[in-house]
Amino acid sequence: MTFTTSLRHPDEADSALGTWFKTYAPWLLLFSLVGLLYGIAEYIPWAFKYPREWVIPLRFWISDAVKWLYNDATFGLFTFKEFTRGVSWVLEWPLTLAKSLLSTGFLQGQGSDAVVVWPRLAWVALTACAVVVALAVADIGLALLVAACFLYLAVFGQWESAMVTSSSIVIAVPLGVAGGLALGIAAHRHPIFEKILTPVLDLMQTVPVFAYLVPILVLFGFNPVAAMIATIIYAMPPMVRNTMLALHRVPAEIVDFGHMAGCSKRQMLWKVMVPSARGGLMVGVNQVIMLSLNMVIIASMIGAGGLGRDVLTALRRLNFGAGLEASIAITLIAIALDRVSHAFAHKPPPVHGKNARIFLGSNPYLSIALLTIAGTWALGPVLPAIQTYPENWQVTTGPMVNDLMQWLNVNFFDTIEAVKSWLLINAMIPFKRFLLSLPWIALVAVVALSGYRLGGAKLAVLVSCLVTFIAVTGQWPKAMVTLYLVGISVFIASIIGIPIGIWSARHERADRVVKVIIDTLQTLPAFAYLMPVVMLFRVGDFSAMLAVIAYSLAPAIRYSNLGIRQIDPALIEAATAAGCNRRQLLWKVQLPLALPEIMLGVNQTIMLALSMLVITALVGTRDLGQEVYIALTKADIGRGLVAGICVAFIAMTADRLISPWSVRRKKLLGLE
Amino acid sequence: MDIRDSAPKKVKLSCSNLWKLFGQGADRFLSTNKNPSHQAVVDAGLIGAVRGVNIEIHEGEIFIIMGLSGSGKSTVVRCLSRLIEPTCGEILFDGSNLLEASAKELIEIRRHKMGMVFQHFALLPHLTVLGNVAFPLEIQGVDRKTREQRAIEIIELVGLEGREAYYPRELSGGQQQRVGIARSLAVEPDIWFLDEPFSALDPLIRREMQDEFLRLQSVLKKSIAFITHDFDEAIRLADRMAIMKDGEVIQVGTPEDLVMRPATEYVAEFTKDVPRAKVLTVMSIVHDAREGHAYDNFVLATDKIDAVAERVLDAKHGFGVQDESGRIIGEVNQEDVTRILIGRG
Numbered sequence A: 001m002t003f004t005t006s007l008r009h010p011d012e013a014d015s016a017l018g019t020w021f022k023t024y025a026p027w028l029l030l031f032s033l034v035g036l037l038y039g040i041a042e043y044i045p046w047a048f049k050y051p052r053e054w055v056i057p058l059r060f061w062i063s064d065a066v067k068w069l070y071n072d073a074t075f076g077l078f079t080f081k082e083f084t085r086g087v088s089w090v091l092e093w094p095l096t097l098a099k100s101l102l103s104t105g106f107l108q109g110q111g112s113d114a115v116v117v118w119p120r121l122a123w124v125a126l127t128a129c130a131v132v133v134a135l136a137v138a139d140i141g142l143a144l145l146v147a148a149c150f151l152y153l154a155v156f157g158q159w160e161s162a163m164v165t166s167s168s169i170v171i172a173v174p175l176g177v178a179g180g181l182a183l184g185i186a187a188h189r190h191p192i193f194e195k196i197l198t199p200v201l202d203l204m205q206t207v208p209v210f211a212y213l214v215p216i217l218v219l220f221g222f223n224p225v226a227a228m229i230a231t232i233i234y235a236m237p238p239m240v241r242n243t244m245l246a247l248h249r250v251p252a253e254i255v256d257f258g259h260m261a262g263c264s265k266r267q268m269l270w271k272v273m274v275p276s277a278r279g280g281l282m283v284g285v286n287q288v289i290m291l292s293l294n295m296v297i298i299a300s301m302i303g304a305g306g307l308g309r310d311v312l313t314a315l316r317r318l319n320f321g322a323g324l325e326a327s328i329a330i331t332l333i334a335i336a337l338d339r340v341s342h343a344f345a346h347k348p349p350p351v352h353g354k355n356a357r358i359f360l361g362s363n364p365y366l367s368i369a370l371l372t373i374a375g376t377w378a379l380g381p382v383l384p385a386i387q388t389y390p391e392n393w394q395v396t397t398g399p400m401v402n403d404l405m406q407w408l409n410v411n412f413f414d415t416i417e418a419v420k421s422w423l424l425i426n427a428m429i430p431f432k433r434f435l436l437s438l439p440w441i442a443l444v445a446v447v448a449l450s451g452y453r454l455g456g457a458k459l460a461v462l463v464s465c466l467v468t469f470i471a472v473t474g475q476w477p478k479a480m481v482t483l484y485l486v487g488i489s490v491f492i493a494s495i496i497g498i499p500i501g502i503w504s505a506r507h508e509r510a511d512r513v514v515k516v517i518i519d520t521l522q523t524l525p526a527f528a529y530l531m532p533v534v535m536l537f538r539v540g541d542f543s544a545m546l547a548v549i550a551y552s553l554a555p556a557i558r559y560s561n562l563g564i565r566q567i568d569p570a571l572i573e574a575a576t577a578a579g580c581n582r583r584q585l586l587w588k589v590q591l592p593l594a595l596p597e598i599m600l601g602v603n604q605t606i607m608l609a610l611s612m613l614v615i616t617a618l619v620g621t622r623d624l625g626q627e628v629y630i631a632l633t634k635a636d637i638g639r640g641l642v643a644g645i646c647v648a649f650i651a652m653t654a655d656r657l658i659s660p661w662s663v664r665r666k667k668l669l670g671l672e
Numbered sequence B: 001m002d003i004r005d006s007a008p009k010k011v012k013l014s015c016s017n018l019w020k021l022f023g024q025g026a027d028r029f030l031s032t033n034k035n036p037s038h039q040a041v042v043d044a045g046l047i048g049a050v051r052g053v054n055i056e057i058h059e060g061e062i063f064i065i066m067g068l069s070g071s072g073k074s075t076v077v078r079c080l081s082r083l084i085e086p087t088c089g090e091i092l093f094d095g096s097n098l099l100e101a102s103a104k105e106l107i108e109i110r111r112h113k114m115g116m117v118f119q120h121f122a123l124l125p126h127l128t129v130l131g132n133v134a135f136p137l138e139i140q141g142v143d144r145k146t147r148e149q150r151a152i153e154i155i156e157l158v159g160l161e162g163r164e165a166y167y168p169r170e171l172s173g174g175q176q177q178r179v180g181i182a183r184s185l186a187v188e189p190d191i192w193f194l195d196e197p198f199s200a201l202d203p204l205i206r207r208e209m210q211d212e213f214l215r216l217q218s219v220l221k222k223s224i225a226f227i228t229h230d231f232d233e234a235i236r237l238a239d240r241m242a243i244m245k246d247g248e249v250i251q252v253g254t255p256e257d258l259v260m261r262p263a264t265e266y267v268a269e270f271t272k273d274v275p276r277a278k279v280l281t282v283m284s285i286v287h288d289a290r291e292g293h294a295y296d297n298f299v300l301a302t303d304k305i306d307a308v309a310e311r312v313l314d315a316k317h318g319f320g321v322q323d324e325s326g327r328i329i330g331e332v333n334q335e336d337v338t339r340i341l342i343g344r345g
């Protein structure tokens, strides 16, 4: 921008003014209209506050429809209710099996009379197996990390809960992968199906999780199977996307070769396409694992036991000691699984002479694992410490953490409170009031005009419909509270993240440190942020904001870093040769060129902030997220879905406005 | 004039009036416009990748399709193998209409009668050399022992023995293409398609692979459709060749035909720097044999002049010329050979 203006010939000043006018005139017009709106506010109250009588009772319609579906709908041979029961029944089998193996042991009999006929996997055996897997896919470093994670579970008394959680994960992940693979393959084969699936995936990835917990709760009840279904649905979309992408990226020549070798459809898929796409598919598997773990706590709201329930209970009772240990346990499992699956996905390509297969054939790793399992089974009855980690060897930091909290509260309560109140009173609350006072119709107009400038009439219609939906369904005030929290969090995350990203892109050593930090931040499940924040700042908007900032910081850093880095080095050299100092270089060359990428980062930050914000409903916000959460506790499908869709629509509006801007800007700068 | 014409060969694969237009409404456009010009196709917003091509590939010959990038070579071969459906035209393979083959028949034809080699090798990264070469047989359901035995034989044939257990990534480009060649030969195809098989290799290796290819062909005698955009490669390998431009074939003939009698300016432009001695055969400078003269030395009528020049020029006496059956059909003299060598064809 700066270049072009300074390079312009004086003769062009006229036309420059013309362009300026063309660009800003519509905005001036719009803002004067809004001003006018305020002038005649008394006569048109409906423009400011959407009248209650005009609200479309969509949520009741949805609830009624589901009620009908559940009570009366039949598919001829069976009713809908029988269908959902059937699904539960089918899924219960593998879940029970996994639970027996990892947690309860194989039981005979019912309830409290049940006797263990075959013990579960000993903690020593399971730890050994995990270490062996880590050794097989990577190196001793990863093996040590995995060992440390498992030891933590045992030593800090998290083993029992962790096994309950794991038994759900080990079933949910393969099912999510298989389902995602199947859908991805179908979409790859039938372009029409892909066209239908893509917007559904878009919606699923922006609708907050809570929103579809509600229907699952109503249809499948409050139990571990329902929780697992929710986990699978939540974790599957990235697998579908990655499958489509990976199959699409198989080189055309390889596809041609498959045809020329005379492959049948099935051979083509399983012998040519899937093996060639392995790398991309494994990225999907990794994401399924991570999302499943992200779901652990949320799933406990509809009946999953284990670590998730421990954290949730602790959070509700404000018992931070217990909650923190369970939170850390989830985080450690997430890190261990992420590293192992990541190592597996990026395993160096096979080399001749080495055994390329990992778990098949004569393989030392497998033998070791089997030996430990057999050994512990044999020794278990004699040495119970091998079977179950003895309770009196356990350590807990719970009381210590609680003491620390007490101490912090006694000594720093006033300081923390002061900072918090100051921010609340001077920044947060005024901003919230301002947003709530805005006429809804003006906001729709602003969004529509932005859409029109960025992507023409089609985009304008789309985004204004999305925003109007929020007003029409009566969610406007709650949406404004959401907007206020997201806005302020994204703003702060950006002013922290973007400078860090830029700074690290310009300093090699800083870059390495920052990269490790971001990678860790991105593997932490959303809930991990909640516990410490609430410990220090209590419940409320302020805590929610902090958790949202922490959760959504990573993309702001990552994208700014990338934006600076991908600038053509020749350009930097040219600018340096022209006499730019480092400061000028940054402001006049690097920043303008990196801006489109930075904005994509902000876009991602907004997406993450919205998904986190819904979760912070647990710490007492009063926005759309809370609406969904309340719907969940009341099992009110319509209420939950409508509020959830509103959140999704806010996310989509932001995305549809920022992405095209960034793409256009990149084209203009010749970056693509 | 040409000996080859005297004994007409069986046609293995042929196409007539083959069209392939890319873009929307290609079918409709072609059914309303018979024989549209290049410009007409472009004006209709379509891409005329193949326009009215007629070629015949004889049994046991190397037929080269040569043209610049984008001239439609790959598209012709992809039509001939039915990897894509032509917009219209007829393709005869062993005398039967390939375009009428059902999906099932097509799979059978490809499994047993066609082999293809790709520019970027298209090896499967998760299989070893052995696994890759045996893959087409695996697809046919041949049992493991038989197919690996067969694969080992072919790997030996292409000179890769000892590398059976390597993965494609561990091989050089030339070696990878040898695997590609071995794989395409595993099923003993009747027709062998090679789409710029050596273009991704550096010049020295390319030369070596061409020699290797000629050696293989002298043993195997396949019917071959070979694509290249490199004219030197074409004249080195071709029995006959077709030159393509903008989707059309502008001339088909032996390298000698193209050099001596270019059909258009375009062909002439291509061939003008080609050393004559490399394309002309002894046949083109043969004189009547001297009555009653007994020759001590002979050259074949089909030999390239380049290949025999040294022998002819070093000799004291003239050389007799024989045809393939050993009949004496004339003689060559040193002046003619020198004239061709210095480029005054």
Ligand SMILES: Nc1ncnc2c1ncn2[C@@H]1O[C@H](COP(=O)(O)OP(=O)(O)OP(=O)(O)O)[C@@H](O)[C@H]1O
Pocket: B022, B023, B047, B048, B049, B067, B068, B069, B070, B071, B072, B073, B074, B075, B076, B229
């Ligand atoms: N699937 C397709 N869709 C649209 N146009 C295509 C498609 N495939 C090829 N073309 C076009 O058809 C023309 C001929 O392409 P083709 O690949 O046959 O050329 P080629 O002679 O093999 O060139 P190269 O030497 O680059 O491989 C080109 O203009 C190409 O852009």
Ligand SMILES: [Mg+2]
Pocket: B073, B074, B075, B195
């Ligand atoms: Mg080509």
